[in-house]
Amino acid sequence: MQVHHLLEKNSVANTFISQLRDTSVQNDRMRFRRNVERLGEILAFELSKSLDYSEKKVETPLGTATISEIDEDLVICSILRAGLPLHTGILNVFDNADNSFISAYRHHPNDDEEFEILVEYLASPSLKDKTLILADPMLATGRSFVNVLGALKKMGEPKVIHLVSVIGAREGIEYLQEVFPENSHLWIAAIDENLDERGYIVPGLGDAGDLCFGPKMQH
Template sequence: MVVHTIGANNSLFNQFIAEIRNIDIQKDSLRFRRNLERVGEIFAYEISKTLEFSEKSIQTPLGESLIHLPQSEVVVTSIMRAGLPLHTGLLNYFDGAENAFISAYRKYTDDGEFKINFEYISSPSIEGKVVILADPMLATGSSMELAYKALLSKGTPKHVHVVSVIASEKGVEFVKNNLPKKNTTLWMGAIDQKLNSKSYIVPGCGDAGDLAFGAKLG
C-alpha cells in the first residue's frame, strides 16, 4: 500500500497545514473551513495524476485540439461532519464526481473509553469506480475502517484513495493493516507520532469538527 505525505515536500500546502494547526488562526471558523477546502483541492490535483486518461478531440473557434482527459468514474466520500469542508475542496476539482456521505462518530462511556458508532450512509453504486474516502483526522483509524466496510455494501471499488489532512503513525499503520493492500492508496498531509490518552493526535490540531462548525454537546 502506497502512502503519500504531501507535507513532506516543501510547497504552499505547508502554509495551509500551519494555519490549520495554529491555535490563534483556528479561532476563525471560516478560515479553518477554507483551509481544509484548499488542502482538499491540492489532494484532488495530486490524485488526478493517478487516474486513467484517454485522448479527446475538442473543437475550438479556430480548429481542433487533441487533449488527454480523465475517464475514471469518481465517487467523493466523506465522514461527517468534520469531512464536509475537505469534501468541498475535493469536489471543487472533481466537479463531475458522484458523492457519498457516512455518519460515524465516537461514542464515549462513563469511564472515558469510546467505540466508533456507524449510523448512516448515503451513496451511489461504487462498483468498478474510483472512491476517494476523506476524513480530516486519521487518529486510531477505526472510523476509516468502518467507513470502508460500510461502502462495500454499495459495490466493489476499482481503487480507494484514503485522504486525511493530519494522521497519527498508529492510524496509518492500522489502515495499512486493515484495508486491502492492493488498490488502496493513502494520501496524508502530515503524520504525527503520538496519540494522547483520549486518542487525539498530538500535536494534531484539535477537534476538526468543532473547529469547523462549533462545539457539540455530549
C-alpha cells in the same frame, strides 16, 4: 496501501497546515474551513496524477486540440461532519464525481476515555467498479475509515480506494495498511508521531469538527 505524504516536500500547503494548527488563527471558523477546503483541492490535484486518462478531441475557434481527460467513474465519500469542507475541496477539482455521505463518530458508552466508532447514516450511489475517494480530515486511530469501509460494502466493490486526510497519526496509518487492500492509496498532508490516551493526534490541531462548525454535545 501506498502512502503519499504531501509535506515531504515544501509547498504553500505548509502555510495552510500551520494556520490550522495555530490556536491564534484556528478560532476563525471561516478561515479554518477554507484552509481544510484548500488542502482538499491540493490533495485532489495530487491524486489526479494517479488516475487513468483517455484522449479526446476538442474543437477550438482555430482548430482541433487533443486533450487527455480523466477516464474513471469517481465517487467522493465524506465522513460527517468534519469531512464536509474537505469534501468541498475535492469536489472543486473532481466536479463531475458522484457523491456519498456517511456518519461515523466516537461514542463513549461509559463516559470515560474508551470509545467505539458508530455509523448511523449512509447515502451513496453504487460503488461497483468505481474509484472511491474516502475523505476525513483527521486520521487518528484509523477505526473510522475501517468502520466506514465495512458499512460501504453493501454498495458494491470499488475498483480502487483512495483515502484523503489532512493530518494523521503514524499508528493509525500503520493500522490502515494492515486492513485496506494493497492497491489502496492514502493522500495526506501531514503525519504526526503520537496519539494521546484519548486517541487524539499529538500535536494535531484539536477537534476538527468543532473548529469547523462549533462545539457539540457528547453522545
